[in-house]
Amino acid sequence: MHMKNQKITIGILSMTVMAGTLLFSGCGTTQKTTSTPITKDTLSIGDIQSMPETAKGEVLSIKDALLILDGKLDRKAVMKKYGYQYKASYEVSRLAKYTNLYYRNCTLPRQIRDGVYADLPRPQKKGVSSYVALNEKIEIGVFNNAAYQALVDQVKAAGFQLDQPGYEDEYVRGQYHIFCYAGGKRIRIEKE
Numbered sequence: 001m002h003m004k005n006q007k008i009t010i011g012i013l014s015m016t017v018m019a020g021t022l023l024f025s026g027c028g029t030t031q032k033t034t035s036t037p038i039t040k041d042t043l044s045i046g047d048i049q050s051m052p053e054t055a056k057g058e059v060l061s062i063k064d065a066l067l068i069l070d071g072k073l074d075r076k077a078v079m080k081k082y083g084y085q086y087k088a089s090y091e092v093s094r095l096a097k098y099t100n101l102y103y104r105n106c107t108l109p110r111q112i113r114d115g116v117y118a119d120l121p122r123p124q125k126k127g128v129s130s131y132v133a134l135n136e137k138i139e140i141g142v143f144n145n146a147a148y149q150a151l152v153d154q155v156k157a158a159g160f161q162l163d164q165p166g167y168e169d170e171y172v173r174g175q176y177h178i179f180c181y182a183g184g185k186r187i188r189i190e191k192e
Helices: 002-028 046-050 063-067 075-082 144-157
Strands: 083-090 096-104 111-113 130-134 137-140 159-164 169-173 176-181 186-191
Touching: 063 075, 063 137, 063 144, 063 176, 063 186, 075 096, 137 144, 144 176, 144 186
Parallel strands: none
Antiparallel strands: 083 096, 096 130, 130 137, 137 186, 159 169, 169 176, 176 186
């Protein structure tokens, strides 16, 4: 009886070792993988300048934002054209700090201390409310779905491709990355 149990135990152990070997070795098969190199699209100043103009001039266009970010347009002149008011050194408490903030049809929230505010600008009831925050990147915030969708449509019309969908949809073209956050109706433009 003892010898029979020992043979069963050895048999189970050898089958376990063989199963483990097959499992971890992949049965000896190899698969060849090929990867297609990703070509990087470029976006030149000429491409930006040939982008279509927006139908409504109530919110900073993606085209003008790209040209400001690239240093090809005077920020102050463009913001004046759109009717934005200016606030220097705008900080949202515990959230973000902007060198320059422009806002239109908005009111500024309660100021906590010099240059530090409780929140982002708030919309007024009349007109299309928006703000533009500038640092080394540009953030455009709007307060209604139609204005937000118009900005996203401009991004797509400019040839930006969706790179990573998610919390913020990331669109890429050349050295530019545009992040669209539908929940907050904000678009952030960055340059590599």
